[in-house]
Amino acid sequence: xxxxxSETARSxxxxxxxxxxxxxxxxxxxxxxAKNVFIFAGLFFDGKAFLPRQLLLSLAAFGxxxxxxxAVYLINDLADIDKDRMHPTKRHRPLASGALPVxxxxxxxxxxxxxxxxxxxxxxxxxxxxxIAYAALMVAYSFWLKHVVIIDVxxxxxxxxxxxxxxxxxxxxxxxxxxxxxxxxxxALFIALNRRRHELVLLADKANDHRxxxxxxxxxxxxxxxxxxxxxxxxxxxxxTFSAPNVPANHAMMLTIPFVLYGVFRYLYLxxxxxxxxxxxxxxxxDRPLLLTVLCWAVVAGLVIYxxxxx
Numbered sequence: 001x002x003x004x005x006s007e008t009a010r011s012x013x014x015x016x017x018x019x020x021x022x023x024x025x026x027x028x029x030x031x032x033x034a035k036n037v038f039i040f041a042g043l044f045f046d047g048k049a050f051l052p053r054q055l056l057l058s059l060a061a062f063g064x065x066x067x068x069x070x071a072v073y074l075i076n077d078l079a080d081i082d083k084d085r086m087h088p089t090k091r092h093r094p095l096a097s098g099a100l101p102v103x104x105x106x107x108x109x110x111x112x113x114x115x116x117x118x119x120x121x122x123x124x125x126x127x128x129x130x131x132i133a134y135a136a137l138m139v140a141y142s143f144w145l146k147h148v149v150i151i152d153v154x155x156x157x158x159x160x161x162x163x164x165x166x167x168x169x170x171x172x173x174x175x176x177x178x179x180x181x182x183x184x185x186x187x188a189l190f191i192a193l194n195r196r197r198h199e200l201v202l203l204a205d206k207a208n209d210h211r212x213x214x215x216x217x218x219x220x221x222x223x224x225x226x227x228x229x230x231x232x233x234x235x236x237x238x239x240x241t242f243s244a245p246n247v248p249a250n251h252a253m254m255l256t257i258p259f260v261l262y263g264v265f266r267y268l269y270l271x272x273x274x275x276x277x278x279x280x281x282x283x284x285x286x287d288r289p290l291l292l293t294v295l296c297w298a299v300v301a302g303l304v305i306y307x308x309x310x311x
Contacts, residue, residue, distance in 0.1 A: 020099075020100065020101065020104055023094035023099040023100040024094070024100055024104060024105065024108055026093075026094050026099075026100075027073065027074055027077060027093065027094040027095055027100050027105060028067075028070030028071070028073055028074060029070065029073045030066075030070070031279070031281055031282075032069070032073070032279060032281060033065075033066040033069060033070070034281045034285075035069070035160070035163070035280075035281070036062050036065040036066050036069065036163060037062075038160055038163040038164050038167070038184065039058060039061050039062050039065060039163050039164070039166055039167035039170075040058055040062070040167055041164045041167055041168070041180060041184070042058070042164065042167035042168030042169075042170070042171050042173045042176055043055065043058045043167060043171050044301075044302075044305070045173075045176055045177070045180060045246055045305065046168070046171065046173040046174065046175055046176050046246060047175065047246065047305055047306065048171055048173075049302075049306070050306075051171075054170075054171040054172075057123070057124065057127075057170045057171060058167055058170060058171060060123055060170075061120075061123075061124075061127055061166050061167060061170045064116050064119065064120050064123075064127075064131060065131065065134070065163060065166065067112050067116050068112065068113065068116050068117070068131060068134065068135055069138070070112065071108070071109040071112035071113050071116075071135075072135065072138040072139065072142065074095075074105045074106075074108060074109040075109050075138075075139055075142050076138075076141075076142040077093055077094075077095045077096070077105070078095065078102065078105055078106060078109070079142045079143055080142075081095050081096055081102070084096035087203070088202065088203075089202075113135060116131070117131060117132055117135065120132075123170075124169070124170050126169040126170070127166055127169055127170045130162055130165050130166040130169060131166060133162060134159060134162040134163070134166070137155060137158060137159065137162070138155075138159060140155075141155045141156075141159075146213065147212055147213050148213065149213050149216035149217065152192075152196075152213055153189060153192035153193055153196065154189070156188060156189075156191075156192040156195075157184075157185050157186075157188035157189045157192060158185075158188075159188070160184050160185070160187070160188035161181060161184050161185055161188070164180065164181060164184050165181075175245050175246035176246060177240055177244030177245060177246055177247075179236060179237075179239060179240035179243070179244050180240060180244075182236045182240075183233060183236050183237050183240060186229055186232055186233035186236055187233055189225075189229045190226065190229050190230060190233060190264070190267075191280045193222050193225055193226045193229065194222075194226060194267070194268075194271050194277065195277065195279075195280070196214070196217055196222055197219065197222045197223070197226070197271065197277065198271070198276075198277025199214055199277075200214055200217060200218075200219060200222070201219070201275070201277070202277065226268075230264060230268070233264070234260065234261065234264065237257070237260055238254070238257055240253075241253040241254045241256065241257060242254055246305070247304065247305070248304060248305075252304045253301070253304050253305075255300055255304065256297050256300050256301050256304070259293050259294075259296050259297035259300065260297065262293050263290060263293045263294060263297065266287070266289055266290045266293065267283065267290065270283055270287060270290070271283075
């Protein structure tokens with residue numbers, strides 16, 4: 001159904017009438033805080049999910065990263081406010097639509113960073129240093145690195161790896177496999193490349209007006225890079241399942257490979273056939289087969305890692 005200009009105008013006015021507090025929360029994109037679940041990788045894969053102290057530390061790290069990443073989204077939207085107003089969907093964001101005053105967003109971002117970064121250092125120094133590194137990298141991405149071809153998607157992947165690193169440091173892992181850092185990097189590259197693909201398809205000839213780096217990409221290049229990353233990720237995860245020191249010697253972790261294969265193929269199907277895209281959390285949470293696959297993988301992986309101690 002085509003939306004008329006009058007309906008669009010009414011939608012924009014309704015957005016602008018939202019309370020400032022609600023607009024601020026929306027601008028911090030709480031739905032995208034789901035990415036911070038990667039912090040629990042260290043807790044989960046090191047077999048410490050049932051240790052109260054480590055669980056509390058991981059929850060604290062998760063909360064800090066949620067707020068810091070929310071502040072980063074505010075900074076990113078402040079930097080892109082003019083371009084977001086020309087985007088077909090991003091123009092509805094609180095800053096671009098006018099629902100959130102620029103001064104409020106700027107003050108909130110500064111206050112969150114000034115509070116959360118020292119708190120992270122106070123809780124655990126390595127966690128604090130990793131959080132500072134994440135914040136600095138993402139701010140650099142917002143103002144500069146996202147305009148550099150290839151580097152932009154590598155920085156996004158680095159953000160996921162830093163989340164995993166923060167989680168491993170705060171629980172002081174002893175059996176966490178380096179293969180999982182490789183798998184995280186490749187998975188994040190896979191997501192970032194497909195996000196760029198969606199932007200190219202969605203914006204078409206106006207892609208450069210919104211994000212100049214898109215002019216340096218092409219669908220052919222992104223599809224080739226995605227194929228390379230996908231194949232490498234599947235091989236890396238398969239190697240992890242039977243060679244990592246923290247998995248059972250009976251190679252039972254290999255039972256999770258089919259779920260990973262289907263999940264990757266399903267994601268590609270949604271991107272290329274169903275023409276979906278945008279944020280990965282919308283794709284995963286909005287597609288029941290993919291969400292069920294993720295849950296099944298988590299259950300089977302949990303039984304493999306914790307089963308010997310539970311039964």
